[in-house]
Amino acid sequence: MKRVARSFLFFTGVASALFFLNTMPLNAQEGKPQNTSIPDSLNMLFHKSCISCHGSKGELMSKSLLNFDKWQNYSDSKKIDKAAMICKMLTKGEMPPKAVRDSKPELVPTKEQVDAICKWASVLKAPGTAE
Ligand code: HEC
Numbered sequence: 741m742k743r744v745a746r747s748f749l750f751f752t753g754v755a756s757a758l759f760f761l762n763t764m765p766l767n768a769q770e771g772k773p774q775n776t777s778i779p780d781s782l783n784m785l786f787h788k789s790c791i792s793c794h795g796s797k798g799e800l801m802s803k804s805l806l807n808f809d810k811w812q813n814y815s816d817s818k819k820i821d822k823a824a825m826i827c828k829m830l831t832k833g834e835m836p837p838k839a840v841r842d843s844k845p846e847l848v849p850t851k852e853q854v855d856a857i858c859k860w861a862s863v864l865k866a867p868g869t870a871e
Pocket residue numbers: 786789790791792793794801802805806822825826829830835836837840849
C-alpha cells in the first residue's frame with residue numbers, strides 16, 4: 741500500500757511538472773504587455789553596425805529617421821514600423837549605405853543576422869505568430 745502511495749505521488753509530481761512546462765511557453769506568448777525592447781543579440785549588432793549614424797551622435801538625417809538610443813521612447817506602433825523598415829532595408833542590401841558596405845564589409849550584417857532581425861520584426865508586429 742505504501743508503495744502504491746509513493747508511486748502515485750511520483751506520478752502526480754511528474755504530471756504537474758509536465759503541466760507547468762507545457763503552459764510556460766503559452767503564457768510567454770500571450771503575456772501582455774509585450775516586451776518591445778531590442779533583444780541583446782540584435783542590439784549588439786545594431787550598436788556595431790548602425791549606431792554611428794542611427795544613434796544620438798549620428799547625423800541629423802539618419803538619427804531623426806531611426807535612433808537606437810531613443811528606441812525605448814518610441815511608441816509600440818513606431819517600433820513595429822521601424823523594425824519592419826530595418827528588415828526591408830537590410831534584406832534589400834540598402835543599409836548600411838553603400839560607401840560603408842564597400843569600405844567596412846565587416847559591418848554588413850550576415851544573411852543569418854538579417855533573418856533573425858526580420859523574424860524579430862514579424863513577432864513585434866503579430867506576437868505569437870512566428871514560425
Ligand atoms: C554611414 C551612416 C549610416 C549607417 C552606418 C547606417 N545607416 Fe541607415 N540610414 C542612413 C541615412 C543617411 C539614412 C536616410 C537616407 C536613406 O534612407 O538612405 C538611413 C536610413 C535608414 C532607414 C530608413 C528609416 C526610415 O524610417 O525611413 C533604416 C531602417 C536604416 N537606415 C537602418 C539601418 C541599419 C539597420 C543599419 C545598420 C545595419 C544602418 N541603417 C546603418 C545612414 C546610415
